[in-house]
Amino acid sequence: ANSPIQIGVNGIKFRGGFVYYTSSTKKLFCRVAVNAALMAVGPFETIASGFFGDDFTLRQSDGMAYIESNIENTVIQVTPAGMTSVVAGNLNSSLVAGPTAALLGRTKLDCNILYITTSGAQAAPVNGTYTEGGKIIALDLNKLDN
DSSP, X not given: OOOSSOOOEEEEEEETTEEEEEETTTTEXXXXXXXXXXXXXXXXXXXXXXXXXXXXXXXXXXXXXXXXOGGGOEEEEEXXXXXXXXXXXXXXXXXXXXXXXXXXXXXXXXXXXXXXXXXXXXXXXXXXXXXXOOOEEEEETHHXXX
């Protein structure tokens, strides 16, 4: 890749016999089947590509991934089949300025709330000039699914 900073694998999660991961510099979201010792036992699969994936979380109920794109100021939803859509932000938006990580709520009341941490666009200012302090954003996924 042509990026000045070669990040490699960034986010990584284990779920249902697979290790899921993002490769930020290569703009990939992938998975590989693993055994009990977490050794790869299947092919490395690209689920989706074309965006700078920082960290991500997986929704247990339906397998959706929510990937934070940091320098692209977006949160991307990826279906288990690899279909992608931006669910929050855009390159010129401060809504999720520099999203770095996210987790879904853990109770019945907030299990569809995506809590997103941001860097305030410190690595790549919005519109080339705007930065802000980091923050935590609560994004209601129920409002996106309707």
